[in-house]
Amino acid sequence: MLTEVKEMSTGDRALRRAQPAMQPTLRTSALMLLQRVGWLKLLLLLLPSLVLITIYLIIPIIMLVVMSFYRSSMFGVVPDFSLVNYQQFTSSSLYVGLLIKSIRMALTVTAISLLVSYPFAYFLARASGRLKTALLILVMVPFWTSYLIRTMAWLPILGIKGIVNHSLLALQIVTDPIEAFLFNEFSVILTLIHIYMPFMVVPIFLSLDRLDSRLLEAAGDLGANPWRAFWNVTLPLSMPGVVGGVVMVFIAAFGAYVTPKLIGGSSGIMFGNVLADQYSGTFNWPFGAVLALIMIGVVLLLLLIASRFSRLDAVFGARS
Amino acid sequence: MTTTRSLWLLRGYGIVVFAFLYLPIAMLMLLSFNDSAGITLPWGGFTLRWYRALAENQSLFVSLKNSVVLGLTTAVLATTIGCLAAFAFRSQFRGQVACIRLLLLPFVIPGLTIGVALLILFHAIGLRPGLMTTTLIAHVGFALPYVFVLISTRLHRFDAALEEAAMDLGADELTTFWKITFPLIRPGVIGSALFAFTLSFDEFIRTLFTIGNDNTLPIQIWSMLGSMVSPELNAAATLIVVFSLGLVVLGELLRGSDR
Numbered sequence: 001m002l003t004e005v006k007e008m009s010t011g012d013r014a015l016r017r018a019q020p021a022m023q024p025t026l027r028t029s030a031l032m033l034l035q036r037v038g039w040l041k042l043l044l045l046l047l048p049s050l051v052l053i054t055i056y057l058i059i060p061i062i063m064l065v066v067m068s069f070y071r072s073s074m075f076g077v078v079p080d081f082s083l084v085n086y087q088q089f090t091s092s093s094l095y096v097g098l099l100i101k102s103i104r105m106a107l108t109v110t111a112i113s114l115l116v117s118y119p120f121a122y123f124l125a126r127a128s129g130r131l132k133t134a135l136l137i138l139v140m141v142p143f144w145t146s147y148l149i150r151t152m153a154w155l156p157i158l159g160i161k162g163i164v165n166h167s168l169l170a171l172q173i174v175t176d177p178i179e180a181f182l183f184n185e186f187s188v189i190l191t192l193i194h195i196y197m198p199f200m201v202v203p204i205f206l207s208l209d210r211l212d213s214r215l216l217e218a219a220g221d222l223g224a225n226p227w228r229a230f231w232n233v234t235l236p237l238s239m240p241g242v243v244g245g246v247v248m249v250f251i252a253a254f255g256a257y258v259t260p261k262l263i264g265g266s267s268g269i270m271f272g273n274v275l276a277d278q279y280s281g282t283f284n285w286p287f288g289a290v291l292a293l294i295m296i297g298v299v300l301l302l303l304l305i306a307s308r309f310s311r312l313d314a315v316f317g318a319r320s
Numbered sequence: 321m322t323t324t325r326s327l328w329l330l331r332g333y334g335i336v337v338f339a340f341l342y343l344p345i346a347m348l349m350l351l352s353f354n355d356s357a358g359i360t361l362p363w364g365g366f367t368l369r370w371y372r373a374l375a376e377n378q379s380l381f382v383s384l385k386n387s388v389v390l391g392l393t394t395a396v397l398a399t400t401i402g403c404l405a406a407f408a409f410r411s412q413f414r415g416q417v418a419c420i421r422l423l424l425l426p427f428v429i430p431g432l433t434i435g436v437a438l439l440i441l442f443h444a445i446g447l448r449p450g451l452m453t454t455t456l457i458a459h460v461g462f463a464l465p466y467v468f469v470l471i472s473t474r475l476h477r478f479d480a481a482l483e484e485a486a487m488d489l490g491a492d493e494l495t496t497f498w499k500i501t502f503p504l505i506r507p508g509v510i511g512s513a514l515f516a517f518t519l520s521f522d523e524f525i526r527t528l529f530t531i532g533n534d535n536t537l538p539i540q541i542w543s544m545l546g547s548m549v550s551p552e553l554n555a556a557a558t559l560i561v562v563f564s565l566g567l568v569v570l571g572e573l574l575r576g577s578d579r
Contacts, residue, residue: 038411045408048401049423049464056461058427060437116337124332126327135334137572142341144515144568146522148538152545153344156554158349163347194344247428255430257525262545267494271551272432279436279451289440291435299428 060153061296067289077285085290095291102271103298105185107256113249114242115202116193121204121241123285125211143198151259154191158182158263183265191259200245202204207241208234243310251299270276271295345561346363352554356404370555383540386451387521390536393452395460399513402467406475426465434458435529442530449532458526463516470515474508492534507574514571518564 071080089095124135142150157163158181165177181187211234219229259271264270275295278288356364356522374380405423409416426434435458441452450456482504486496502509524538531539537560544553 030421038413042408042411042413045404046419049405049468050419052401052457052461052464055457056464057429057434058440060434060441061429063418063444064433064437070503117506119330119333120337123337125331128329138338139341141565141568144518144522145345145561146524148539148541149348149523150345152541152557153348153554157344157347159507159538194340197341242322251428251430254416255432258430272430275432275436279439284439288436292436295430295433303428 030248060214064292064296067286068293069284070289072284085287088287089290089294098269098274099271099298102254103255105189105192105270106250106256109196109253110200110246110250112189113193113197114246117197117200117204117245118242121201121208124201124205125208136202139198139201139205143202148258149196150195151191151262154187154194154263155182158187158190158276182263184267185264186268188256188260188264188268190271191263192253192256195259196249199248199252203239203244205240207238207244211237240310243306247277247302247306250302254298255295322486323344331429348554349350349558349561352551352558354554356551366393369423370551371559373550373552374451374555374559377552379535380537383537386534387537388451390451390456390459390519391517392478393456394463395513395517397456397460398463398467398516399509402464402512403457403471403509403547405464405468406471409472410475414576423468424465426461431462431525435526438526439529449534450529451534451536454530454532454534455527455534459520462523463519465530465534467516470512471508474505478504485496511574514567514574518567521567522564523561537539 067077069081069083069110071078071082071084072241104113120128124132124139127135155162159165161177162181165174165261169177215233215237220226224232254292255272257276260268260270260273261276264273271291272295275288275291278284278291353366353368354364355367355369398490409420437453438458439449442449449452478501481502486500487493505563522538523536524542525534527539528542535543541553541556541560544556
């Protein structure tokens with residue numbers, strides 16, 4: 001197949017060179033050949049990734065939809081077209097409440113990450129030359145170490161015998177160790193911020209770094225004070241980065257499973273834990289499919305909202 | 321005067337945030353040398369015994385071997401497929417934007433839902449869960465969009481005039497690719513492959529739902545977390561962190577070497 005493509009393309013290159021001297025009929029047929037080769041090559045290049053995405057994402061999501069209409073019985077999953085799983089979700093204040101709580105927690109993580117990351121990204125963008133590259137690599141590094149381990153790292157810090165309590169006792173700030181650091185909403189939110197902050201920093205940094213400093217000078221020349229220049233020039237121009245960071249951090253935090261499971265205890269539990277339980281504990285696959293579709297639905301809703309603020313293609317680095 | 325002061329404020333702030341990002345992992349590493357039975361303070365002196373305990377942990381070695389084999393296979397497959405796709409987008413074609421969006425879609429779908437959905441799919445078609453079957457598919461699919469983006473940005477900066485020159489001098493398309501294009505993008509390709517390896521090496525949630533009875537290193541750590549609390553865990557985590565970091569630095573050097 002490949003040699004065939006090769007021969008055809010060398011052939012049409014020769015034709016293309018000879019084109020000016022050719023008769024119109026031959027010229028059009030050469031053009032048609034060129035187009036056919038182009039399409040064949042394109043198809044060969046794209047086919048493996050399209051097949052993979054279909055197996056990895058498209059078919060599994062279709063399976064989720066199908067599964068969500070099945071029924072779970074004592075004898076396993078029964079194929080059906082039933083809305084019973086959806087009703088189970090909407091009629092239970094437990095699940096709806098957990099969904100709202102998880103969205104609230106993910107929003108809190110996103111908001112605090114944004115507030116912490118923006119000045120930090122600004123600091124990175126202000127650094128110069130090699131230092132900037134080095135600092136950026138330093139931000140990226142934790143990003144590539146397992147979030148499982150970065151979550152684990154908080155156990156010896158926040159625990160009742162942990163480092164924070166140890167220090168507080170040693171400094172005689174408290175007389176008894178504080179239990180409230182671990183196994184609750186607070187510890188989950190803190191850890192999620194720690195794990196996913198690079199998702200926020202990097203896109204904001206990239207948009208600040210691209211910013212043309214002459215625009216700020218122009219604003220200054222026109223009489224804007226630094227705050228006004230920031231508010232009217234820097235902030236609007238860094239919006240694609242902000243939107244990108246917000247989207248990535250929210251998705252990661254909302255879809256969390258490891259952190260609430262390991263750090264959250266019973267009060268820090270999130271939507272993802274109940275979803276996963278349908279496949280490991282209670283074995284109610286159809287209901288789990290409904291929960292998974294709701295999770296995807298929330299994410300798609302967020303993308304829809306985000307696309308009103310910024311072009312998402314630009315956010316994810318795709319240029320067409 | 322005020323500007324220098326605010327600059328120092330900004331720098332101080334930067335250092336504090338870096339500390340927040342790095343201190344927990346640094347503490348974890350430090351505690352892996354702690355001669356004490358618990359995973360946290362008090363400090364009982366320096367010891368290597370947790371690393372010796374690791375060396376005797378047979379199942380940990382099996383899962384390490386599994387992780388490396390899976391990571392290497394994922395890296396080769398994802399890089400090859402991602403590279404082909406990146407080349408497709410050098411030319412304009414109809415449906416291009418839709419294609420890019422499709423390729424980037426996995427970025428925005430939570431890993432947990434993908435893990436669960438893959439479990440349902442593999443169960444439905446009767447494919448038995450295993451390291452080099454179901455988990456491999458999950459890992460290659462996971463790594464593909466990253467590799468695609470990395471190689472695409474590389475190709476974006478690539479000067480097509482070099483290829484045109486080669487072809488004008490009579491080289492055919494494949495010769496041009498192997499003699500001109502590939503050597504120029506090679507650091508980027510190797511960097512992306514290393515990167516795909518670390519993605520696979522650290523992956524947890526998609527693995528959990530697709531692996532069946534096999535183990536990767538993160539899955540092994542997860543089950544250790546449920547059953548034991550000793551600095552041995554800190555030691556295992558430290559080794560994984562050092563290993564991933566080494567690869568990332570190597571990848572950055574390779575990617576940066578021809579900037």
